[in-house]
Structures are given as C-alpha cells and as structure tokens.
Amino acid sequence: MDILSLFSYGFIVHAYIVGVCIGALAGMLGLLLVLRNRALIGDGLAHVSFGAIALGMVMGMYPFAAAVPIVVLASLGIGKLTERATLFGDAAIGIISATGVAGGVLLASMAQGFNVDLFSYLFGNILAVATWEIIFAAALSVIVAVLVLVNYHTFFLTTFDESLARASGIHTKLIEALLMALTGIAVVLSIKAVGVLLVSALLVIPAVTALQLAKSFGGAMTLSVLLAISVIFIGITLSFFADIPTGATIVLLSVFVFLFALAWRRTK
Amino acid sequence: MQPIISVNNLSFGYTKTDTALRNVSFSVLKGSYVAIAGPNGAGKTTLIRVLLGLATPYTGDITLFETPQTSFSSWERIGYLPQHTGHFNPLFPATVGEIVRSGLLAEKRFPKRYNTQDKTRVQDALARVGMTDKSDTSVHALSGGQKQRMLLARAIVARPDLLILDEPSTALDQETRSHIFSFLKDEHARGVTILMITHDTAHIGQYADTLLFLDKTVIFSGPFDGSCKDTDLRNYFGGDIAGEHLFNHPHTEH
Numbered sequence: 001m002d003i004l005s006l007f008s009y010g011f012i013v014h015a016y017i018v019g020v021c022i023g024a025l026a027g028m029l030g031l032l033l034v035l036r037n038r039a040l041i042g043d044g045l046a047h048v049s050f051g052a053i054a055l056g057m058v059m060g061m062y063p064f065a066a067a068v069p070i071v072v073l074a075s076l077g078i079g080k081l082t083e084r085a086t087l088f089g090d091a092a093i094g095i096i097s098a099t100g101v102a103g104g105v106l107l108a109s110m111a112q113g114f115n116v117d118l119f120s121y122l123f124g125n126i127l128a129v130a131t132w133e134i135i136f137a138a139a140l141s142v143i144v145a146v147l148v149l150v151n152y153h154t155f156f157l158t159t160f161d162e163s164l165a166r167a168s169g170i171h172t173k174l175i176e177a178l179l180m181a182l183t184g185i186a187v188v189l190s191i192k193a194v195g196v197l198l199v200s201a202l203l204v205i206p207a208v209t210a211l212q213l214a215k216s217f218g219g220a221m222t223l224s225v226l227l228a229i230s231v232i233f234i235g236i237t238l239s240f241f242a243d244i245p246t247g248a249t250i251v252l253l254s255v256f257v258f259l260f261a262l263a264w265r266r267t268k
Numbered sequence: 269m270q271p272i273i274s275v276n277n278l279s280f281g282y283t284k285t286d287t288a289l290r291n292v293s294f295s296v297l298k299g300s301y302v303a304i305a306g307p308n309g310a311g312k313t314t315l316i317r318v319l320l321g322l323a324t325p326y327t328g329d330i331t332l333f334e335t336p337q338t339s340f341s342s343w344e345r346i347g348y349l350p351q352h353t354g355h356f357n358p359l360f361p362a363t364v365g366e367i368v369r370s371g372l373l374a375e376k377r378f379p380k381r382y383n384t385q386d387k388t389r390v391q392d393a394l395a396r397v398g399m400t401d402k403s404d405t406s407v408h409a410l411s412g413g414q415k416q417r418m419l420l421a422r423a424i425v426a427r428p429d430l431l432i433l434d435e436p437s438t439a440l441d442q443e444t445r446s447h448i449f450s451f452l453k454d455e456h457a458r459g460v461t462i463l464m465i466t467h468d469t470a471h472i473g474q475y476a477d478t479l480l481f482l483d484k485t486v487i488f489s490g491p492f493d494g495s496c497k498d499t500d501l502r503n504y505f506g507g508d509i510a511g512e513h514l515f516n517h518p519h520t521e522h
Contacts, residue, residue: 035357035359035360150378151379151380153373153380153381153382154373154380156362156366156370157370157373159360160357160367160370161350163322164348164350164370164422166320166321166322167320167321167322167346167348168343168344168370168371168373168374169343169374170373210361211359211361214361215361215363215406215408216361216362216363216366216404216406217361217362217363217366218366219361
C-alpha cells in the first residue's frame with residue numbers, strides 16, 4: 001500500500017484534519033506556556049480532563065462537551081490559586097490536577113459500566129474520530145487560533161516582560177486568563193490525539209524544539225506550529241503502517257526530532 | 269510651567285506593615301531633567317513602579333499629564349527603561365527589532381497591529397542609539413551595553429513626552445555610559461522630560477537640572493543648584509554639606 005492510498009480511508013482523513021487542528025493549537029500555545037515557565041500546566045489540565053470526561057459520561061453527555069467548560073474553569077482556577085494563595089505555579093497545578101484524577105476515579109467506581117470507555121481516554125485514539133467530532137474540533141480550533149493571532153503582539157510583550165507590558169497599558173491579568181482558558185480548550189482537544197497521559201508532551205516538545213532552532217519570536221511560533229503538525233501527521237501515518245499506538249508514536253517522534261534539533265544546535 | 273507628574277501625599281507598602289514610601293509629594297515640570305537619588309532601600313524604584321501602575325494599591329494622589337493615574341490611558345506618552353537587563357529569559361527567542369517594536373504597542377488600539385511605517389520608526393530608534401542594522405539580530409547575541417541601548421530604543425520609539433529611567437548606566441562600560449547620557453541630553457534638548465534614578469551621585473549635576481532626594485519620604489525636591497543650601501538635606505547628612513562630596517560639578521558640561 002502506498003501513502004496516497006491512505007487518503008481513500010475516511011478515518012485516516014478525519015485523523016489528519018483533527019491532527020492539523022490540534023497541532024496548530026499545541027504549537028502556538030505550547031510556546032507561550034514554555035516561555036512563561038508554565039510547561040506543566042498541560043499535564044495538570046489533562047488530569048482534570050480525566051475527571052471531567054468521567055462526569056460527562058455519568059451525565060450521559062458527549063464527554064468532550066462536558067470537559068471543555070470544566071477544564072477551562074480549572075485553568076482559570078490554577079491562575080487564581082497561584083495569585084491569591086501566593087502558591088508557586090506548580091503547586092497550584094498539582095492541587096487542581098490531583099482533584100481531577102481523584103474525582104474521575106471516584107466517579108468511575110461509583111457508576112459501573114463505563115470504566116473501559118473512560119480508561120481509553122488515557123491513551124487517546126485519533127483514528128476513531130466521528131465527522132461531527134471533526135466539526136467540534138475544527139470550530140474550537142479556529143476560535144482559539146483567531147484569539148491567539150489577534151492578541152499575538154500582546155502575548156509577545158507580556159511573555160517577554162510583564163512589567164514592560166503593564167507599563168504599556170496592557171491588562172496582563174486578562175491576557176494570562178485568556179491564555180489559560182485557551183490552553184484548557186487545546187488540552188481537551190489534544191486528548192483525542194494522544195490521550196490524557198501524553199497531552200503535555202504535545203504542548204511542550206514541539207515548543208522546546210522550536211526554541212533550539214529559531215532566533216525570533218515569530219520564527220519560533222511558526223516553527224513550533226509546523227513541528228507539532230508534522231509529528232502528528234507523520235505519527236498517524238507511521239502508526240497506521242506499523243500497526244502501533246498512534247499517541248505514543250506521535251510523542252516518541254517529537255522526542256526524536258527534539259534530540260535531533262538539540263544535537264544540531266550543539267554543532268553550531 | 270505645567271507639571272507632567274504631580275504626586276501628593278503618596279504612601280505605599282508591599283505588605284500591611286511595610287512602608288516603602290511615606291507621604292511623598294513632588295512635581296515634575298514639563299521639560300525638566302529630574303534625577304532621583306537616595307540610599308539603597310530608599311524607595312526610588314518603588315516610586316517609579318507606583319507611578320507606572322506596577323505597584324498597587326497606594327494612598328494619596330498621582331496625576332500624569334493632568335489625568336489621575338488610575339484613569340490614565342495614554343501610556344505611549346511615557347517611555348520606560350527598567351532596572352537591569354540581566355533578567356532577560358536566556359531562552360527567549362526575539363530579535364532586536366521585535367523588542368523595539370513592542371514599544372509602539374501602547375499607542376495601538378485593539379486589534380493591536382503594526383503597519384509599514386512602524387518598521388521605519390524602529391529603524392530610526394535603533395539608529396538614534398547607535399544600533400543601525402541590528403534589527404534582525406537575536407537578543408542572545410547582544411552584550412549587556414547593547415541590550416541596554418536596545419531597551420532605550422524601545423523606550424523612545426513612540427517619541428514619548430516623558431522618559432522614566434531606572435539606573436540606566438548601572439554595570440555599563442564608560443563608553444556606553446557616555447553614549448547613553450549624551451543621548452539623553454539630546455532628548456532633553458528636544459523637549460522630552462526626563463525622570464531618572466541614579467546612583468551616580470558624583471555626576472548628577474552634569475545632566476540633571478532638578479534633584480529629588482528620597483529616603484522613603486522626600487528629603488529634598490527642587491532645582492539642583494539649591495540642594496547644597498537646603499537645610500533639610502544638610503540635616504539629613506548630619507550637618508555635612510551634601511553638595512561638596514556627593515553632588516560635584518553641578519551643570520558642568522559633559
């Protein structure tokens with residue numbers, strides 16, 4: 001079978017479309033999070049998603065529809081907890097994340113019958129995407145991407161130096177809350193591709209790889225997006241031909257590209 | 269002459285029990301060149317941060333360009349050079365042009381976009397600080413002095429009416445210091461008001477015309493020449509004449 005024949009399979013085409021959406025979001029937001037020392041927030045929010053998906057299942061809803069608002073609220077909660085309780089960022093992430101997982105496990109034990117479904121979200125399955133899920137992912141991705149691009153220059157300055165941004169009249173708390181909320185949406189969408197356990201890799205690895213290679217902010221953002229899309233695209237293809245798990249393939253491919261970029265930079 | 273900054277009875281603390289600034293009152297007149305001096309921990313940087321809305325809440329009144337600071341929105345009229353350039357995230361990917369261009373963001377309304385003229389304005393600002401052709405250079409490749417000049421270019425790119433600088437010459441070599449002070453002198457001659465924190469007290473009189481001496485409260489505020497005769501400042505130094513060894517060479521040409 002050649003690569004072009006892959007496009008005759010509807011489920012593969014669906015996976016590519018969703019992969020491009022997720023890659024674009026992960027690449028954009030991941031770079032901002034890494035540069036703000038918030039790299040682990042994706043991991044924390046993914047764990048919250050686990051609890052939120054369980055709640056959606058108990059309530060008989062589409063799990064991701066339940067997860068989006070809950071995870072967005074959790075992302076804002078992490079920001080508030082860090083600010084109000086003067087906690088270090090990672091500690092707030094730890095508290096919210098543990099609450100999400102504990103809630104998910106408790107719901108799974110109380111409502112018998114969906115344990116298998118729930119635990120399938122731990123590893124994701126981008127090859128099993130329904131048409132309406134594509135619409136859901138594409139619509140949210142367009143909203144997130146437009147909000148990031150419209151606020152691109154503001155994100156740049158607030159990430160470079162918060163004091164300079166505030167002295168320029170920028171409402172930095174509002175921008176931080178926007179970033180957290182958009183990250184919450186991106187995390188929920190990414191779970192379909194790589195699962196709860198590997199979401200943070202998709203946010204972090206393309207971004208840190210781009211940082212090895214780019215010398216400008218615009219270059220790093222573009223590269224981060226292209227890398228994220230590429231590893232998802234190649235990962236889907238490889239996993240199909242080799243009959244191996246897609247999420248794990250995408251993440252290991254990202255790590256390989258990162259190591260290559262690291263080695264290349266050291267030779268410079 | 270109208271004041272660009274009016275501060276009346278300002279007090280601020282980082283905690284409820286702390287007093288970083290106590291009953292501070294002063295004015296900065298349009299076109300003046302004000303040096304803020306005082307010992308370590310006197311609240312000089314805190315004062316600037318409060319003026320710029322970076323440290324809140326405070327008690328008292330602050331007016332910027334005849335507008336209460338809490339409702340002030342014309343931040344493009346103020347160019348700000350923060351203390352230290354060493355706080356740069358070493359991983360942050362940015363070119364000199366991207367950083368300088370961000371100084372124009374305050375004048376942009378939503379959605380904040382740059383236009384083709386902004387590129388020329390960035391080039392002009394870089395040329396004025398002696399960094400022509402550095403626009404595409406990565407900030408990682410700059411020396412400490414070049415970073416400081418880049419941030420100075422960022423502070424002046426929007427052609428502000430007021431420049432606020434927090435120890436612009438600290439940790440710089442003599443050549444860069446001379447360049448920066450010469451540049452500020454030109455800006456002042458163009459009518460820009462300058463408010464600058466300095467530890468370089470021995471040379472304040474070479475450029476500033478007004479002294480604000482601070483030690484949590486205002487010890488002296490007025491024309492530089494009057495500082496040597498000021499009773500409060502003399503008493504502060506235990507009767508010693510402050511100007512003789514602290515503020516040499518008033519108004520000597522640099």
